[in-house]
Amino acid sequence: MAGYLxxxxxxxxxxxxxxxILNFFLIRLAPGDPAEVIAGDMGGATAExxxxxxxxxxxxxxxxxxxxxxxGAMMQGDLGESxxxxxxxxxxxxxxxxxxxxxxxAAQVISITIGVAMGVMAARKPNGVLSGAVSVVATIGYxxxxxxxxxxxxxxxxxxxxxxxxEGMADIRLRNEGWLERMIDILHHLALPAFSLAVIFLxxxxxxxxxxxxxxxxxxxxxxARAKGASERSVLFRHALRNAALPVITVAGLQFGGLLSGxxxxxxxxxxxxxxxxxxxAILRRDYTLLLGVLFCAAAMVxxxxxxxxxxxxxxxxxxxxxx
Amino acid sequence: xxxxxxDELKVTFRTRHGPVTALDGVSLRVEAGxxxxxxxxxxCGKSITALSVMxxxxxxxxxxxxxxxxxxxxxxxxxxxxxxRKLRGSEIAMIFQEPMTSLNPVFTxxxxxxxxxxxxxxxxxxxxxxxxxxxxxxxxxxxARRRAEDYPHQLSGGMRQRVMIAMAVSCQPKVLxxxxxxxxxxxxxxxxxxxxxxxxxxxTGAAIMLITHDMGAIAEMADRVAVMYAGRVIEEGRADDIxxxxxxxxxxxxxxxxxxxxxxxxxxxxxxAEIPGVVPxxxxxxxxxxxxxxxxSAFDRCAAERPRLLGPAAHPAACHAVEEGRP
Numbered sequence: 001m002a003g004y005l006x007x008x009x010x011x012x013x014x015x016x017x018x019x020x021i022l023n024f025f026l027i028r029l030a031p032g033d034p035a036e037v038i039a040g041d042m043g044g045a046t047a048e049x050x051x052x053x054x055x056x057x058x059x060x061x062x063x064x065x066x067x068x069x070x071x072g073a074m075m076q077g078d079l080g081e082s083x084x085x086x087x088x089x090x091x092x093x094x095x096x097x098x099x100x101x102x103x104x105x106a107a108q109v110i111s112i113t114i115g116v117a118m119g120v121m122a123a124r125k126p127n128g129v130l131s132g133a134v135s136v137v138a139t140i141g142y143x144x145x146x147x148x149x150x151x152x153x154x155x156x157x158x159x160x161x162x163x164x165x166x167e168g169m170a171d172i173r174l175r176n177e178g179w180l181e182r183m184i185d186i187l188h189h190l191a192l193p194a195f196s197l198a199v200i201f202l203x204x205x206x207x208x209x210x211x212x213x214x215x216x217x218x219x220x221x222x223x224x225a226r227a228k229g230a231s232e233r234s235v236l237f238r239h240a241l242r243n244a245a246l247p248v249i250t251v252a253g254l255q256f257g258g259l260l261s262g263x264x265x266x267x268x269x270x271x272x273x274x275x276x277x278x279x280x281x282a283i284l285r286r287d288y289t290l291l292l293g294v295l296f297c298a299a300a301m302v303x304x305x306x307x308x309x310x311x312x313x314x315x316x317x318x319x320x321x322x323x324x
Numbered sequence: 325x326x327x328x329x330x331d332e333l334k335v336t337f338r339t340r341h342g343p344v345t346a347l348d349g350v351s352l353r354v355e356a357g358x359x360x361x362x363x364x365x366x367x368c369g370k371s372i373t374a375l376s377v378m379x380x381x382x383x384x385x386x387x388x389x390x391x392x393x394x395x396x397x398x399x400x401x402x403x404x405x406x407x408x409r410k411l412r413g414s415e416i417a418m419i420f421q422e423p424m425t426s427l428n429p430v431f432t433x434x435x436x437x438x439x440x441x442x443x444x445x446x447x448x449x450x451x452x453x454x455x456x457x458x459x460x461x462x463x464x465x466x467x468a469r470r471r472a473e474d475y476p477h478q479l480s481g482g483m484r485q486r487v488m489i490a491m492a493v494s495c496q497p498k499v500l501x502x503x504x505x506x507x508x509x510x511x512x513x514x515x516x517x518x519x520x521x522x523x524x525x526x527x528t529g530a531a532i533m534l535i536t537h538d539m540g541a542i543a544e545m546a547d548r549v550a551v552m553y554a555g556r557v558i559e560e561g562r563a564d565d566i567x568x569x570x571x572x573x574x575x576x577x578x579x580x581x582x583x584x585x586x587x588x589x590x591x592x593x594x595x596x597a598e599i600p601g602v603v604p605x606x607x608x609x610x611x612x613x614x615x616x617x618x619x620x621s622a623f624d625r626c627a628a629e630r631p632r633l634l635g636p637a638a639h640p641a642a643c644h645a646v647e648e649g650r651p
Contacts, residue, residue, distance in 0.1 A: 318430060
């Protein structure tokens with residue numbers, strides 16, 4: 001088990017190194033020059049100023065040298081300085097990563113619980129009205145773009161029924177209140193962004209768990225459970241759901257990357273102070289180091305999510321525990 | 325009054341060919357301590373009979389359209405789902421055909437047996453687990469305490485079937501239904517399972533309904549036999565009578581199909597016998613005998629009139645040729 005974990009971690013590190021190197025070159029393929037952005041901000045760009053800025057940031061060196069320097073610094077835990085903010089990238093990301101993790105985990109929890117509940121309800125009577133309704137809702141949820149869903153929710157809950165804040169993560173008027181008030185305030189702000197991000201994934205889990213439940217409910221061991229005299233409730237939740245949840249766990253792990261990129265859009269729509277807005281700024285301003293740092297962190301999160309998924313899968317399915 | 329009586333049971337299924345009658349007036353009875361064998365090919369209604377007794381006919385599309393099932397006089401067809409749940413596992417238990425898939429892969433063997441005990445008896449989980457270990461030991465699983473913590477995938481097919489049997493007998497049911505309990509197992513394991521079932525029956529006095537297509541299993545286990553074909557009982561009698569003096573051409577065919585390992589007269593093993601054709605689809609059954617297309621003794625009456633179960637009460641058969649004494 002420990003050996004397995006170590007191996008997974010090693011693969012993960014290798015993957016992250018790949019992500020960083022690939023992105024390093026990809027960003028530089030895109031048109032635009034950070035020196036011009038920086039110079040533009042300083043109020044004018046003569047050839048000398050541009051050359052000075054390039055020399056200052058090492059942008060005049062050959063690409064491979066730049067990459068070597070970047071990787072060397074990274075080994076020592078230094079993600080470099082943001083060209084635009086003039087602050088260490090690690091510090092910028094550190095301030096933003098919490099809200100993103102909060103948003104992504106909240107969306108994950110909402111989409112899995114509601115999605116699986118919908119799927120189970122639909123599977124109980126596969127030809128019933130409820131099952132049809134779940135399929136329709138799931139299809140719409142899957143088809144709707146996440147930013148559009150965000151905008152619609154803002155319209156609905158800002159102007160028609162104004163019950164949720166539509167922007168930001170906290171109400172600054174509450175900054176001096178106790179921690180409980182502030183936490184409730186954050187959850188209040190979290191509701192709309194988390195729900196818009198959850199909708200698309202909720203649809204995936206609803207369809208998946210419906211199909212998986214239908215499959216499992218026809219299994220011999222479910223008949224065995226009934227033959228023992230187990231109640232319908234126990235058959236459904238104890239015997240069937242434990243087995244039907246296995247593919248949901250797999251897909252939840254695979255979807256984590258999608259969830260992160262969805263978070264970028266949602267954060268932009270709701271002005272959520274997370275890594276998504278940071279990445280958005282970094283792309284617009286050709287802030288290479290900041291963008292690389294954000295991508296590195298995103299890759300790390302996906303790798304960790306995949307390892308957690310694997311562990312959860314082993315916990316849920318005893319057939320996998322013996323394997324290494 | 326027999327312990328379990330099935331009386332004129334009729335079960336229909338909705339299919340895309342319209343409603344079909346899967347069981348058409350099946351009547352059976354089993355006494356306490358007796359083993360009734362039910363034989364027939366796939367699709368003849370054996371398993372549906374068993375599931376009807378368990379109250380587990382999938383509905384929809386299935387539906388018990390008529391008849392009665394009585395356990396010690398109590399009608400099960402009209403019983404509430406709650407009452408049936410209480411009887412299932414405690415008074416009537418079932419062993420299924422596929423030990424590989426009939427146990428839940430995410431629970432340990434001990435847990436699954438303990439669950440059956442806790443569903444019907446007011447005992448703590450610890451006590452139920454202790455009893456589960458004792459049951460595993462009783463059904464011949466070595467190192468029962470350790471094996472109770474194994475998951476199904478860690479057990480062999482024979483062991484899984486023993487776990488199923490332990491689960492089924494955990495509440496000392498009055499009726500034990502075994503649906504092809506050894507079909508998926510090695511021949512040597514088959515004999516052990518039959519021995520185990522016979523022993524358990526001697527200890528508890530349970531009635532066993534053994535569903536099989538294997539005449540060898542019948543010879544080993546059954547006191548009485550009912551032969552089913554296309555949803556009806558077509559011959560019934562004591563096991564020895566059926567095996568030695570089968571009446572219905574279908575029963576004769578089944579017995580002729582038992583492979584003969586010994587050498588024949590010419591030093592060669594006799595050729596394998598077979599019954600030509602297959603069980604006709606239930607929605608295509610006409611007015612006459614369902615077996616006539618495959619029958620060597622069929623004559624014109626067989627196409628016109630469905631034979632009824634007639635003859636001596638101890639060994640009736642449903643065949644016009646038998647009734648008229650034709651060869």
